Amino acid sequence: MKEWIFTTDHKRIGIMYLVGSMAAFVVAGIMALLIRLELSSLGPTLTDNATNYNVWLYFHGAAMILAFLIPSLTGFFANYLIPLMIGAPDVAFPRINAFSIWLFYVAIVLALSAFMVPDPPDVMWTGYPPYSVQTTGNTSMYVFTVHLLGFSSILGAVNFLCTVIYMRAPGMGWNQMNFFVWATLAAFVIQLIFIPVLAAAVTLLLFDKYFGTAFFNPDAGGDVLLYQNLFWFYSHPAVYVILIPAVGVVAEVMAGMARNPIFNYKVAVYGGAWAIVVLGSDVWVHHLYTSGMVDWLRIGMMVTTLIISIPVGLLMISLVGTLYRGSIQYNTAMLYAISVLFLFLIGGLTGIPLAMTSITLHLAETYFVMAHFHYVMAVSATFAVFSGVYYWFPKMTGRMANETIGKLGFVLNFVGINLTFWPLFSIGVDGMPRRYFDYAMFPEFEPTQKMATMGAIIIALSMVVVIFNWVYSAIAGVKAPLNPWGSKSMEWTHTQSPPGAGNFPTPPTVSADWSPYNYGKHTAQTI
Amino acid sequence: MTKWYAFAGAVLGVVSWATVAIASDQAAADAAAAAPAATQEEAVAADAAAPAADAAVAEEGAVPAADAAVAEEGAAPMEEAAVEPAAPAVEEHAAPAATVNNPAEGWNTLWHHVLIDLYVIGGIFALITIAFMVTYTRKRDDQEGDLPPMNLVLSLTWALIPAFIFMADDFYLAANGWKLWIDQRNVPEGALEIKGLAYMYEWEFEFENGAVLSGNESRENPILLPVGAPIVIRSHSDDVVHSLMFPDFRIKEDVMPGRTTFIWFMDSAPGDHLFTCTEYCGVGHSNMWGRVKTVPATEFEAWIAEKA
Numbered sequence: 001m002k003e004w005i006f007t008t009d010h011k012r013i014g015i016m017y018l019v020g021s022m023a024a025f026v027v028a029g030i031m032a033l034l035i036r037l038e039l040s041s042l043g044p045t046l047t048d049n050a051t052n053y054n055v056w057l058y059f060h061g062a063a064m065i066l067a068f069l070i071p072s073l074t075g076f077f078a079n080y081l082i083p084l085m086i087g088a089p090d091v092a093f094p095r096i097n098a099f100s101i102w103l104f105y106v107a108i109v110l111a112l113s114a115f116m117v118p119d120p121p122d123v124m125w126t127g128y129p130p131y132s133v134q135t136t137g138n139t140s141m142y143v144f145t146v147h148l149l150g151f152s153s154i155l156g157a158v159n160f161l162c163t164v165i166y167m168r169a170p171g172m173g174w175n176q177m178n179f180f181v182w183a184t185l186a187a188f189v190i191q192l193i194f195i196p197v198l199a200a201a202v203t204l205l206l207f208d209k210y211f212g213t214a215f216f217n218p219d220a221g222g223d224v225l226l227y228q229n230l231f232w233f234y235s236h237p238a239v240y241v242i243l244i245p246a247v248g249v250v251a252e253v254m255a256g257m258a259r260n261p262i263f264n265y266k267v268a269v270y271g272g273a274w275a276i277v278v279l280g281s282d283v284w285v286h287h288l289y290t291s292g293m294v295d296w297l298r299i300g301m302m303v304t305t306l307i308i309s310i311p312v313g314l315l316m317i318s319l320v321g322t323l324y325r326g327s328i329q330y331n332t333a334m335l336y337a338i339s340v341l342f343l344f345l346i347g348g349l350t351g352i353p354l355a356m357t358s359i360t361l362h363l364a365e366t367y368f369v370m371a372h373f374h375y376v377m378a379v380s381a382t383f384a385v386f387s388g389v390y391y392w393f394p395k396m397t398g399r400m401a402n403e404t405i406g407k408l409g410f411v412l413n414f415v416g417i418n419l420t421f422w423p424l425f426s427i428g429v430d431g432m433p434r435r436y437f438d439y440a441m442f443p444e445f446e447p448t449q450k451m452a453t454m455g456a457i458i459i460a461l462s463m464v465v466v467i468f469n470w471v472y473s474a475i476a477g478v479k480a481p482l483n484p485w486g487s488k489s490m491e492w493t494h495t496q497s498p499p500g501a502g503n504f505p506t507p508p509t510v511s512a513d514w515s516p517y518n519y520g521k522h523t524a525q526t527i
Numbered sequence: 528m529t530k531w532y533a534f535a536g537a538v539l540g541v542v543s544w545a546t547v548a549i550a551s552d553q554a555a556a557d558a559a560a561a562a563p564a565a566t567q568e569e570a571v572a573a574d575a576a577a578p579a580a581d582a583a584v585a586e587e588g589a590v591p592a593a594d595a596a597v598a599e600e601g602a603a604p605m606e607e608a609a610v611e612p613a614a615p616a617v618e619e620h621a622a623p624a625a626t627v628n629n630p631a632e633g634w635n636t637l638w639h640h641v642l643i644d645l646y647v648i649g650g651i652f653a654l655i656t657i658a659f660m661v662t663y664t665r666k667r668d669d670q671e672g673d674l675p676p677m678n679l680v681l682s683l684t685w686a687l688i689p690a691f692i693f694m695a696d697d698f699y700l701a702a703n704g705w706k707l708w709i710d711q712r713n714v715p716e717g718a719l720e721i722k723g724l725a726y727m728y729e730w731e732f733e734f735e736n737g738a739v740l741s742g743n744e745s746r747e748n749p750i751l752l753p754v755g756a757p758i759v760i761r762s763h764s765d766d767v768v769h770s771l772m773f774p775d776f777r778i779k780e781d782v783m784p785g786r787t788t789f790i791w792f793m794d795s796a797p798g799d800h801l802f803t804c805t806e807y808c809g810v811g812h813s814n815m816w817g818r819v820k821t822v823p824a825t826e827f828e829a830w831i832a833e834k835a
């Protein structure tokens with residue numbers, strides 16, 4: 001126990017991130033189940049107090065994004081994999097790394113204690129004023145959770161930028177890095193630039209609510225739209241903090257299981273990931289299409305938002321192209337990864353109408369948006385996480401995850417999410433608003449809502465299977481061979497599973513031809 | 528090999544730019560034709576000014592490109608307004624409808640085009656992926672992939688051609704989206720003016736003759752509105768941010784303290800519609816809704832006169 005809590009080893013810290021973020025996922029998932037049960041019939045179902053529903057929804061949204069997806073993608077994967085992929089013994093600042101995991105755990109405990117105070121926050125994960133200032137709910141818990149997680153992320157960002165810049169194995173050029181390393185760098189650059197904006201916004205909220213300032217109060221000269229702009233100035237780029245590493249994980253799994261280089265690697269890095277970092281900072285108003293922003297800005301950001309389809313499309317082409325003339329093996333990790341290609345297609349393409357200002361005047365704040373972002377986050381990014389955990393499971397535990405249970409979990413999972421979220425597109429187009437405790441005005445939507453609830457129950461079941469499989473296989477799985485997938489990447493070729501202290505028995509050096517994707521006749525120069 | 532790709536790239540590049548040029552040109556022409564006499568801010572200013580000044584303000588403020596349109600389409604209703612400024616007549620509400628595009632119908636049409644676009648792109652990606660998935664399975668345990676080697680030309684070709692295609696599609700969608708946007712955001716002359724007020728948890732609508740109607744009561748007794756006439760609701764909030772959505776009219780806009788925002792819509796045939804709050808506003812958020820019913824203009828005039 002003690003050697004885990006006080007550890008400065010990046011692999012242990014990584015696994016602690018995984019455990020913490022999966023715990024957040026489970027609690028937030030239980031909230032999702034409560035939400036879905038409440039919606040399964042017209043009128044009050046589980047509770048007759050809408051505030052209970054609103055608190056569940058607040059916790060579900062905030063925890064899924066801030067405590068599950070961002071920490072698992074940039075906390076767990078980055079920590080565990082980056083030093084191994086670049087041939088480094090640890091990160092640049094191991095103690096700062098330990099400090100950031102503590103901050104993360106304190107934040108999770110703070111977020112969870114929302115259920116123990118008499119006035120839990122009910123401000124949704126967006127926390128818009130004036131509601132968040134006027135409510136009797138405890139907005140400060142939301143603000144401090146955001147502060148802690150943000151601080152933890154910034155420390156992580158500085159740490160990993162230094163690690164990748166200064167600690168690559170001797171001889172490793174920039175274009176010889178794994179795509180995942182690039183993807184994480186891009187995500188951390190976004191975090192470093194934009195988190196301070198979010199921190200400022202929520203801090204002003206705190207001042208307005210508890211110290212009587214009026215930054216967002218129009219009666220005293222403030223402006224309600226100021227907060228929304230600051231919030232999305234961070235939170236739109238934040239979806240790329242989720243998306244880019246998720247694509248990175250999927251790309252690694254597909255390259256490993258198809259034993260192929262990532263198709264058009266350099267374009268995926270520079271024209272995909274980095275182009276998104278640049279363009280992604282100029283599109284935040286697409287979250288404010290119906291917020292009363294000035295007309296020309298809404299039209300301008302429609303064009304920038306649509307243009308994001310270019311780098312995202314290039315990333316998709318790289319993923320699909322990686323299968324071309326590959327040697328594909330379908331294990332659980334690959335099933336999750338390859339299903340992301342289809343699910344992200346749904347999530348990404350439904351983003352196109354939402355980018356069009358005039359179409360969104362109707363679709364904003366409906367279940368169409370809800371279904372869209374669940375296909376992107378709850379399905380694609382989450383499946384990317386599961387895929388990565390299965391793929392690197394032998395590396396972390398030295399044992400193979402059980403394939404039969406794994407595939408059973410995957411099938412249940414896949415059926416469940418589509419049953420839950422696909423029907424919601426249609427009632428969204430028909431006008432079902434999100435964040436509704438009840439839908440008395442739309443009684444005709446009840447059957448669809450019921451179907452979604454059934455899907456959610458199947459998802460819950462599948463998660464029991466998945467988590468059972470991980471725990472069971474970590475304890476009693478078959479011993480894993482050194483390189484079970486025949487990968488060329490350094491974390492598999494240069495060290496044992498799990499790697500010991502210092503990571504590599506002998507510090508690796510690489511030649512100019514080496515690449516993590518040297519499958520077939522490829523060298524670093526032909527990728 | 529190399530030449531073939533370069534040639535294909537050049538051809539596709541030219542084709543996609545031509546598409547962009549044609550699409551945006553078309554949209555610009557339509558936009559110019561549809562541009563109303565005044566921009567929205569000016570229309571608000573005009574509202575505040577004395578009715579007699581209406582026409583003058585509108586004409587002065589108009590952008591040059593829109594002048595022709597004003598002369599052709601806008602002239603008739605504006606003269607009417609000048610002649611008979613007080614107590615808006617039934618005809619006045621009904622008159623412009625013939626020359627005004629109904630944004631909800633425009634929305635439905637554009638939505639249809641967008642869906643086709645999505646199905647085509649999605650279909651192509653999905654079919655290629657499935658084809659690869661079934662073709663390139665592992666045959667021997669030690670088999671490795673056989674992706675052809677990349678070089679600079681191939682790499683750029685595979686970046687630029689798709690980029691041009693995506694960009695052409697983006698501009699096509701943007702141009703059409705903008706066209707609809709112009710209809711949605713420019714309130715036609717002579718629209719029926721309603722003042723909206725939101726507070727936790729109720730809507731109030733004030734009509735031109737001073738009648739104030741409650742959203743909660745409208746669930747039992749729907750608010751009547753004239754069919755075929757443009758209707759504009761300019762709203763603000765007394766407490767937190769709310770949002771006024773008419774799902775059937777494909778429109779919504781947030782309603783907040785400190786600013787006035789508007790939505791406008793019209794109904795082509797008599798019918799029942801609902802409106803509801805779509806910005807989270809606390810415990811009563813899902814209970815902020817009501818009904819409207821569109822009826823012939825004469826019926827509406829009689830009904831609203833009674834409510835004054």
Ligand code: HEM
Nearest residue numbers: 032035061064065069124125377378382434435436456459
């Ligand atoms: C696992 C099954 C899940 C189910 C059944 C589910 C269900 C729901 C439902 C029903 C709502 C909206 C309810 C309403 O608008 O009234 C919602 C909101 C949301 N969900 Fe999920 N969800 C799931 C997973 C996830 C995951 C994995 C994420 C992200 C990682 C996520 C992120 C969100 C967010 C950000 C919101 C918006 C909260 C808000 O409106 O403030 N969900 N979810």
Ligand SMILES: [Cu+2]
Nearest residue numbers: 236239286287
């Ligand atoms: Cu966004």
Ligand SMILES: [Cu+2]
Nearest residue numbers: 804806808812
């Ligand atoms: Cu509301």
